[in-house]
Amino acid sequence: MGNLEISFSPAVHAYPSHVITVVSGNKKLVYSGDTEYFPQLAELAAGADLFLCEANYLQKDIKNGSPNHLAAYQAGKTARDAGVKRLVLTHHHPERNLKKSWAEAAEYFANLELASAGAVYFV
Template identity: 40%
Template sequence: MRLTVLGCSGSVNGPGAACSGYLVQADGYPPVLIDCGHGVFGELLRYANPNEVAVLLSHMHADHCMDLPAMLVWRRWSPERATERSLLFGPDGVEVRIGAGSSEYPGHVDDITDTYEVHEWQDRVAVEVHGLHIEPFKVNHPPSTYGLRITSPDGAVLAYSGDTGVCDELVEVARDADLFLCEASWTHDPENRPEGIHLSGVEAGQAAARASARSLALTHVVPWTDSDAILDEASGEYAGPLQLVHQGQVIEVRPPL
């Protein structure tokens, strides 16, 4: 399967830097969008027809979901508006959260079911979406966040941390994954980070090592954090192939030979 990084800025976007959004596609199948933070929809238009994209949301923080109302406008009002509903998966309350963000009236919730068939994650209950086998694991991030273990038809495994603090479930998500796409929002210095909400470079590296992931790709670095320092921290804990992802990057995720 192919992973395209539409955005990878943590917590807030910046000039030319979209928040979390990743396009995943198995050969011969329509694409799947994982998260849709600020700036992601515009980047999606470079690579895919929004009317053909299924959406998986790890959680409902704005930097992971609040560009989805833009996709609703496209699907409803563009010259090539959607004629069929697409799949949308997310945590409890996803329909209300996106509907509230889409509504033009205070206190009103837009009915998004005209364009999306909405489903809520159930912990460790797998679903099949556009050729991909997706298993959600509830991880350590408020209020309700899921890491995703994604297996392609040829057996390649992409693990996505979502946002999380340290937890055993994160290791389960990433166990023996061919690519572990893992957040590392800041350095390990306790003066620079609140405890338990996100991972440091040290903690991301430790999780990848515990999981025996075949490769580690760091993402969700917040703009005020030193990304090189995070990479150095992770390299001290994880000995496998390691990189920081960047917007527009395309990664082929393949099973071992």
């Protein structure tokens, strides 16, 4: 694996949660962990080759005041603002429509996919 630099930054959640950044050489992976939107998230994800971002909610959930997690559109906006290369949405709520999650994020960021069990992502 070579040398890895792994750092943890506080996220915004009801329970302790962290944004995890892994850097190896000129490659960067960022995982949002459980968090609601906060402005520094884009700073932490800045320039990531791969941004794994939770997207538990849809925009309507945020408008209804649901806390502690991101909506897919917020993940897309954060990826765009951070200038990441690729976005993978994860932490899908089983009762949400994944096509809607993808569509909400795609309004802001095109190079995205939905995480799935067994998938392998290369940085």
